[in-house]
Amino acid sequence: MKKNVPKLIKLAITLTFCLFAFTNSAYSQSQITISGEIKGIDGTPLPGANVLISGTQTGSAADFDGKFVLRNIPSNAVLDFSYIGFQSQSIEVNGRATINVVLIADSNNLDEVVIIGYQSIRKKDLTGAVSVVDPIKINKNITNSLAESLQGLAAGITVRNGGQPGQNSQIEIRGAASFVNSNPLYIIDGMIADANQTVNNNDIESIQILKDASAAAIYGSRAANGVIIIKTKSGKEGPLKISVTLNTGIQQIPQTWDVMNSSQYANLQKTSFTNSGLIPPSSVGANFNPNINTDWQNEVTQTGNTLDLNIGASGGGKNSSYFLSASQYENKGVLIGRSFQRTTFRINTQMKKGIVTIGENLLLSNSNTKQPLGSFDTGNPFFDMVTMLPVIPVKGAEYINANNPGGWGIGTVDAVSFSKNQVAVTDVLRERINFAKIVGNAFVNVDIMEGLSYKFNVGIEASYDFSKGIRRNGVTQFNAAVRPSFIADNRSRFSSILMEHTLNFNKKVGKHNLNGVVGISDQQTKRDFSLAVRSDITELGDQIFTEINSTTGTSVSEGAITDDYRTFGYLGRINYDYDSKYYLTLTGRIDEDSRFSKAHRTGNFPSIAGAWRISKESFFNVPWINDLKVNASYGELGIVTLGSFDWQGTINNNTRAILGGVAQVGSYQATLVNPDLRWENRKTQNYGLEASLFNNAVKLSAAYYNSLSEDALVTNLPIAVYLGNLGGTPPVNAGSIRNTGFELEASYKNTSNELKWNVGFNLTTIKNRVEEVGNRGEGIDYIQTGLTRSKVGQPLGQWYLLKTDGLFQSQAEIAAHSLNGNPIQPFAKPGDVKFIDVNGDGKITDTDRDFSGSSSWPTLQTGIQFGANYKNFDLSAQFVGVFGNEIFNSVRQQLDSYQNTNFRSDVNPWTAANTNTSDPRIGVATNDQGLVDNARFSSDRWLEDGSYLRLRNIQLGYSFSEDVLKKVKITGLRVYATGQNLFTITKYSGLDPDVQGNGILERGVDNGNWPASRIIAFGVNLEF
């Protein structure tokens, strides 16, 4: 943290320098001049408020003190005053030279502008389903990425988080309707680019989430999973404003498993062997060493920390504006050997001359991730630090040999563990990944005539990724194969260039309003990589030589263009409304994509939407309803889940015949293909209602949606083994999935007292149903994936497991569990798990798996946000609640298998004298089918209630009053303390019920999921 301060100072100086480049104040002279002040009702100036001569584009914006000057004005003009969040006013000049205006806050915010793709419209005119999320709420959270911050803040959005530094979250909008990809499309300032961990959330000015077909259809072939539109900040007219925010905190793993210490372990391990009639290993018997008592979780975890520093500068003249920012984010992880660090620099500028506006938004981002290098020997710390035996030391002289020069404790024949020594992992296997990235756009906008403008927008995303992996000599696991040390450099480039021409039009005739956009869009995306590896690294004392030239072994290189595709589209939208009462929106897009064969290349994506503002009808007269609107939409969207060349069968040249002592090239088609790949199509209906009640104190928005995906491209499906297919499952247009659900967003605010408070609530239900799985064979209406089955009529990826029914308490019970007198579990002993013979064939086999009756999908997801202000204090809280889902706890499965693992401290194995327990008998499973069955993986024994309610964030702030600050020439100063993930109410026994899962079809598997950290942080916001 310390060493980066100079870097930031440098950035700040650069920033300041840039600011002077953009000062601009050339006013023209004229005869009639009007000046005045625009203020809020409390007398505070409204810098940036707009004043326009009604019916023209001529006008100005208020300066920093809310003052404006208009020259060359007809004396009979009408001036329109407007400001975001305030009600607009029209005032006749009547020859006056001074006009002071007080704007009234528009608590209904209906004039709030929403970006819906190639166009901005007033929120009150929306016909589709769009959620707007306040960036202030986002930035209360200390996170790696935008998606992580969005958790719980909008209806219809499902976010599942991890906790690894630099890790992205899983985000879904209105469920999962694809077997492959459920990620939404991100648009950053008009550029299609992923808002992942390389993007700085502090630069965000607005976030809009397009959820239905009407809203998203303008993005056609890429929009089926929803669209998140991000606009970054821009400058307002006025002098330079500098804001600094600094936030730093500590991070902890929320909890660890309660496992045994070495003497407890030794006792139970002895019992286990004795129960099986075996001699216990000497590590827990004669050679038990009381001095070794390794708490592996303690060794591997640490107190992490976060630092987030942002400096922003903005301002502008009459015809130009700028926003610049620099940021530094650092995160030392809660596990040793992991960290993430990001530096960003943003330049957003805009300038105008006559009818031409030119602007750009550009982000430069440089991130570094440090983590253990992935390999055979890396393992998952969230398994290994729990299961590793406490009788094995972290290091020991007895372990030192040529293959284990570090002497890492990995176990012996007398203390067998196949868990990796996770301390050794961080030492032997190292990786640093650097992402250097540019994301941005530049545009020219020409106001051709009133109501018609042309825009040429060029977007670019270019990233240069470099990962350096170092494997040192050493082992991390008992008996593991010896592998040579090496250095691996992997460089990859990604580029995506978007070019768009659009025409926006806007026409008002009487009460008829017509506006819209037409355009063309062309995007080219390319990704390539080259990999260089050489074995046998050089180390001198503590110094590890990190460059390939320092190695002395064998070299390898690889390289490929992994992506190269182009998408070409025609787009258009027409919005019509009559008197803000009746609305009609027609949207359409035609896309062509190189990822399909010629015959299947073109897709059409139309949509239609309408809305009716009932509250504007003359017959409507309900005084406590201020605004009421209903809307409905239908449309079709697409998604491409294919790689660039998937439709073509290709020859794999990687196989090698070892003949005559050398490797000779072998070639054949390793991966099967399906050439008839088509678009994945999604038909979506949306019905919504929006209302403002009780003088706009209560706002409600509700929606019901019904979305059907057709021709869902199904990849990564289990494929028959006998096909001998390698290199990935061939995609087929096989599936159809329906998502229906209800969403509610409600808010209430009370500003009438000195204690001002507000509360927001959102609720999401998602009902997911597989409609079709394609031709998978006679009588097969499901797709089986590991622990789950996706069957027609059921949700995607339902648990499909053996069913258990408690423990056998006696031999008599085992005998009674029989068919025609033959025991169903002949190997079982008292204290073993009883399985239900679902198919009634008298045996327990995989054919007895069944739907467990519980789902990996929550029945209800909610978010609650609370905010309050009292005098100079502010308090906010965010809660996230997820209810009704079940999680498969594979870490517990491994612990409770009892084999080669430490034990839970509270494990209570069944014995004849201890029958009141749910833990089966303990013993050594080799040659004991009963014990093997008890630990069977695909059983409902490992399912647990995954419901939780979490205090996601709580923040208490204090803002210094202006009087105090004026003396030190500071405009704003706020200090605050934040607690994140402070408590979670759940029955789940794993570390965190918020699991990312194992892909879309096994979403509820806790595969040693990295839990979200608990964070306590302090921050300061400074403006001057």
Add this chain to the structure above:
Amino acid sequence: MKNIFILFVLLTVISSCSDELDKVNPNEVTNQSFWKNETDAIKGINSCYSTLHRGGFSRWQPMLYDVRSDVGVSYSPWSDLANAINNFIQPDSNFGPMVDVYFDNYVGINRANAVLANVPAIGMDSNLKERVLGEAYFFRGMHYYHLASLWGNVVLQLGPSAPTDLPATSSETQVWAQVIKDLTDAAARLPKNYADPKDQGRITKGGANALLAKAYMQIRDYESAKKALDYLVTGDGASSYNLVSNYADNFKITSEFNVESVIEWSYIENPTEGTDNDVQTANHNFGTSVGQFYAPPGVGWSDAEALRWPIAEFEIEKTITNQRDPRLPATFLYNFTNEAGPAATMVYGETFLQRYGNNKRVSFRKFLHDHARNFEGYRGINNYRFIRYADVLLMYAECLNATGKTNDAYQYVNRVRARAGLAPLTTGMSQTAFLTQIKHERLLELTGEGHRFNDLKRWGDLAPTLSSKDPGFNNFVKGKHELLPIPQRDLDINPNMSQNPNW
């Protein structure tokens, strides 16, 4: 305004060049442009040999023959593995190592099918074309041989796979018929040997006939098996094969492809590899990991070990010079591999005594690297001698005996015994007694080379009674455990398939 609009339309037209949407894959050639010439044919058949160093084939498959038989045992702490390969307990038909073996055999079949489907249409030298097709028939036959031996009733994929293939299960009899057909087609096309040293390791006519004979013997057609073996023992091929004088040379990295080698899988080291997956990258593992999995604890995973009773079988008979049978120390690594005992027996650079004290565990030694290195690993280079000439001679003797020509059979057994230094057999044995002797000879000559399970199966000896030698057989159920369970994964996908009896 008008001009702008025209410009806009113009831009639209210019931008919509749909030819730009035809992207060429710069990484790999497409199917359409391959299978055009001789080089393509050779590359195609080479991919079949690549299967031999895939993990399922080179690592797990030998265990299914060694450990599931009565000479092997697994004390693997991975109890699922020990139970599956030693104790006939496999509740999960999708159990990874088993599926790996099943899968790799089908990978090999898919590769052979690609050659068989595409090479006939290539205009090329007809001799070479025949040879390549012969190699492909061999590989398909060899992979079905393993599937027939281990799973019995499987599906027959006889053309390039398509994602929608849902074939029905073929009976064990049908699968064996396919094995015999393919290997017969192979033997008819393959050359006696290869002139170019670069081709060392390619399958020969002798190799195809030897495996064909094994297949016939498994269905107890000894007459046809003998005919296939004639080529190697009395026919054209006989001059190419002999026994090496030092038995242990068959298992050393220094004496690969010797005169005794009939079918030998070749392995070399690739020090930079990062995967066993041979299609993911050309930089994959070219070695075998059987050593890593067979090596004793502290060196390798020790998943597959030997039982101690066969040692006594070796000690029944001394050589004519009154020495211990030299095949014993070549076969097992145990406390008396060196006759002087554990203090003199070296185990990867340390004495047995140092490493294990009084431990009585026994490791299969034949494919370990302890004669050359002090470690194992996944990159073993010791070639797997799949069929040796000694095996051929003993098979030949067994066929002669089975077809009533017992007297002709002695010479072949005696040749094998003589190399070990044992005296010739006393003549005059009955057919039954001779078979019993053959069983003893095969145990001593071939233990730890992956033949024992099929031998026991052919002789009808697989039964719970073997539990006196191998307690794992306590769980053996006749009519069930001769075969492994078909992976449920495939049954889940293909309703035309059926599970093996009693599983």
